[in-house]
Amino acid sequence: MKTKILKSILFTSCFISILISNAQETKVNLTAPSKHNAAIKSGVLSFCSIGKTAKFEENFNSIQHNYNTSDKSLSAARLQTRGSIGTKESSTSLTVGANFEANYFNGYSPAQNSLAISNDGYIVSLANSNICIYNSFGNCFLSTSLNSFIDHPDITSTLHDPVVLYDSGSDRFVFTAIHGYVAENAKIVICFSTTNNPLDEWNVYVIPGDLLENNTRLLFPRIGVSTDEIFITGNLHKDSGNFDQSIILQILKINGYSGDDIILNYYYYIDDKPFTIVPASYGALGNYGPGMFFVAHVLNNFTVSLYHLTDNMLNNPSFEINSIEVPEFFIADSVSQAQSDVYLNNGDCRILSAFFLDGFIHYVFSSDQDDSGNNSINYNRLNLATLTNISSVFSLENSSCSYPSLASFTSSSNDKTVAISFLRSSPDILPELMAVSCDDQLNWSNPVTVKSWNSYVDFGESDGLAPWGAYTGIARKHNxxxxxxxxxxxxxxxxxxxxxxxHCLDTWIAEINYATVSIDLNNNADNNISVFPNPCNDSWFVNIQNDQLASFEITLYNINGQKIRTLFVGNIPEGKTKLTFNKDISSGTYFLLVSKDSKLVKKQKLIITD
Structure with missing residues (x-):
């Protein structure tokens, strides 16, 4: 019999730093933080590198990749978007580009997927205890265990809980993983790439896992980057599994990339006792800083905590906390799956992924949808100027959507569109990987199945519950x-x-784009339809002179040929009709397409200004 999970079951989850288009070094200050210096800061510590990894040759095994993995037999009901308060549905479609099976199953669970991609197209994919390096064509350059990759006598226990990011401000990779399963031999391993090619050597550092010397070890690491520093956050747990507290490590990154001694300090006994702190790296190409924003939920409290380290570690930063109210959210049930009586662990309501862009923190987690017992995707935007939070929820009928992670999905820094990866299962569906987007106006796209199921999952099952996902990885291709x-x-x-x-969890990697159309402005001579004013900065109008009753559809596309939204669908009578549209999209250049009785009759460039 299915029972409600009343407290979190601690399988690991991931944050991936997301970065996109050009950014200058920016220092951001909050007005009126509620608490200053609301944590204890350690003294400055120094750790030398334990050595370098080997340099690997670029000899690859070609992997045949697919370009459409969607199951053609899926019914419309299977992908029906379930509405909720604050949720709108967009007609925008996503497409799956290059995609392929990745990190091999090696007997560890859950999968703990984390991914980063560089401007040169190198993909570093981490899963529970192994690392693979690919190019964007699916060619595998390296596939090995994390222990073999580092290959050092100080690494005596299996490495797990890995998470990786591409630091686009420095054009380098960095990842961290956890060593050991008890506090006595717990270590935190940090690896910095020496070049922008992950096949070259990496500098490896090992720091104590029991930093507070209170018989705890760090789990669930998240990783973030600023102009000057790398941040690693995590939850400290007793060997019994009981949660102790969350901490933040602050590390100067330049020494790590060069192989010099790294210096760091850490923050602990944080005032509001958060659970799983997530760094919010920059959502565009480059970094912001000095300093860093973080977000977290506090157990049994319907708020989001915003933390701000105001400077780099050498300049005596202040640690500030603000607490912002959010709508209530609850943990969902464990997840059923087709063909098996074993349930999947649905995780909890901790924040899983975040980034900062244009004055907002974007973050995402899973929560129960309308007391249905099923998980939904709970996407949020935290406005740093007003310290207010807006959320939008996405769900699929009779399914659980779990372990989301997000990245900016736009060419404009002031467009808030995001892409979200997530896992899905239901009584009628085996565990699968999906993606969805949410646009600037909080309209949700139709979801796309990235990799449909091959089997149910029971590996690692205990008392009828098996690990699932723990986290998904997502990263933007900046260029x-x-x-x-x-x-x-x-x-x-x-x-x-x-x-x-x-019957286990395997890894799939995929490229996600917008579905696009080719827009040709030639032969655009229908003088019975006009658009004015153009450019516009407020309302704009479409005049239609119609010779008889006809069905019209007016659609807006961006300059990349990606559908933004359908503006109008309906019948227009004979005579002159004036349609009025309010400016409710970001400034930029768009294309307006007008169809009459399903035939394209007008294509017009439209410029919207501030």
Whole structure:
């Protein structure tokens, strides 16, 4: 019998730093923080590198990749978007580009997927205890365990809970993983790439896992980057599994990239006792700083905590806290799946992913949808100027949507569109990987199935509950011609491992783009339709002189040919009709397409100004 999960079950989850288009070094100050210096700061510590990884040759095994993994037999009901307060549905579509099976199943669960992609197209994909390096064509340059990758006698226990990011401000990679399963031998491993090629050497550092010397070890690490520093956050747990507290590590990054001794300090006994602190790296190409924003939920409290370290560690930063009210949210039930009586762990309501862009913190987590017992995606925008939060919820009928992560999905820094990867399962569906987007106006796209199921999952099952996902990875390709993200997540698969067949979680990597159309402004001579004023900075109008009753559709596209929204669908009578539209989109250049009785009759460039 299915029972309600009343407290979190601690399987790991991930933050991926998201970065996009050009940014200058920016220092952001908040007005009226509610608390200053609301945590204890350690003294400055120094750690030397334990050595470098080997340099790997660029000999690859070609992996055949697919360009459409959607199940053609899916019914419309299966992908029906379930509405909720604050949720609107957009007609925008996503497409799956290059995609391929990735990190091998090695007997560890959950999958703990994390991914980063560089401007040169190198993909670093981490899963529970292994690392793979690919290019964007799916060619695998390296596939090995994290322990073999580092290959050092100080690493004596399996590395797990890995998370990686691409620091676009420095054009380098950095990742962290956890060593050991008890406080006595707990360590935090941090690896900095020495060049922008992840096949070159990495500088490896090991710091104590029991930093507070209170018999705890760090789990659930998140990683973020500013102009000067790398930040690692995590939850300290006793060996019994009981949560102790969350901490923040602040590390000067230049020494890590160069192989010199790294210096760091850390913040602990944070006043409001958060659970899982997530750094919010910059949502555009480059970094912001000095300093860093973080967000977290506080247990049993319907607020989001905003933390701000105001400067780098050498300039005596202040640690500030603001608490912002948000709508109530609750933990969903464990998740059923087709073909099995084993349930999947649905996680909890901790924040899983965040980034900062244009005065907003974007963050996402899962929560129960309308007391249905199913998980939904709970997407939020935190306005730093007003310290207010707006949220929008996405769900699919009779399904759980879990373990989301997000990235900016726009070519304009003031457009708030995001792409979100997530996992899905239901009584009629086996565990699969999906993606969806939410645009500037909080309209949700139709979801896309990235990798459909091959099997149910029961590997690691205990008392009828199996680990699931723990986290998905997502990263923006900064120099793509149009908004593009790459994601990594898990799906149910049947695998032979150590002589036995297992129903386990395997990894899939995919490129996600907008569905686009080609817009040709030639032969655009229908003088019976006009658009004015153009450019416009407020309302604008479409005049239609119609010779008889006809059905019209008016659609807006951006300059990349991506559909923004349908503005009008309906019948227009004979005679002259004036349609009025209010400016409710970001400034920029758009294309207006007008169809009459399903035939395109007008294509007009439209410029919207501030």
């Amino acid at each position: 793509a011609e149009s908004p593009t993200v790459w994601l990594a997540g898990c799906f149910g698969n049947e695998k032979l491992f150590s002589g036995s067949t297992h």
